Amino acid sequence: MFRIPSLLACAALSFTLSAQTIYKISNVTITEKEQVRNGMDVSAMIKGAEGSDRVVIFAGQDMTLESRVKVSTQNVKRSSLKSSAVNAMFEIDLNVDGKKDNRRVEKIYYMDQERKSHFKEKFIFKNGNQVRVITVEFDGSLE
Numbered sequence: 001m002f003r004i005p006s007l008l009a010c011a012a013l014s015f016t017l018s019a020q021t022i023y024k025i026s027n028v029t030i031t032e033k034e035q036v037r038n039g040m041d042v043s044a045m046i047k048g049a050e051g052s053d054r055v056v057i058f059a060g061q062d063m064t065l066e067s068r069v070k071v072s073t074q075n076v077k078r079s080s081l082k083s084s085a086v087n088a089m090f091e092i093d094l095n096v097d098g099k100k101d102n103r104r105v106e107k108i109y110y111m112d113q114e115r116k117s118h119f120k121e122k123f124i125f126k127n128g129n130q131v132r133v134i135t136v137e138f139d140g141s142l143e
Contacts, residue, residue, distance in 0.1 A: 021046040021142070023069045023088065028057050028138040030065060037063075039138070044069040057138070064095040065136060084111045088142060094123045094134065101125065107140075115142035 023046070028039030039058035044067075046053050052070035059065075068091040074084075086109045093102045101123045109115045117140050125132040 021049055021051070021071050023053075023071065024141050024143065025055065025057060025067065026139050026141075028065075029136075030058060030063070031135045031137070032132060039065060046071055049073060062097050063134075065093070067092050069140075071142065085109065086115065086142065088117075088140070090119070090140075092119070092121055092136065094136060096123075096125050096132065096134065097127075099125055099127075109142065116140070 023044040024041070025044070026041040028041070030037040030039060037058065037060065040056075042055045042057055044053035044055050046069070050072050052068060054066060054068045057065045057067055070089040070091075072087045072089075074087070088107045088109070090105045090107070091102055092105065093100060103121045103123075105119060105121070107117045118137070119140060120135065120137045123134045123136065125134070
């Protein structure tokens with residue numbers, strides 16, 4: 001009789017101990033000249049409060065956009081403001097026709113600040129005298 005409630009309690013405890021941090025990427029647009037492509041809305045799943053995950057945001061014939069999200073927290077004894085900070089580091093990789101370019105962006109969210117950001121990065125690919133300028137934009141939110 002006591003086995004079923006104790007099993008349920010253990011299952012609930014293990015579920016709460018394995019909580020996940022989720023970073024949602026949405027409203028993805030990839031712009032080249034007047035051509036606009038839309039990427040997928042994806043979520044990076046991070047086990048616990050800290051860690052990293054890599055997600056593919058857009059995959060086409062000649063272009064692939066992916067991002068690595070790394071979330072970490074601070075523990076500073078002298079500053080409650082810094083101790084409450086959550087760091088989100090993004091590595092944005094764009095592969096176009098076999099060439100790769102990347103950007104690294106860091107966002108720091110303090111205290112009760114809304115944990116949402118807008119990213120806009122410009123990538124330039126040169127092949128001889130041809131230049132391709134590609135702008136990548138997306139929104140991110142930490143949950």
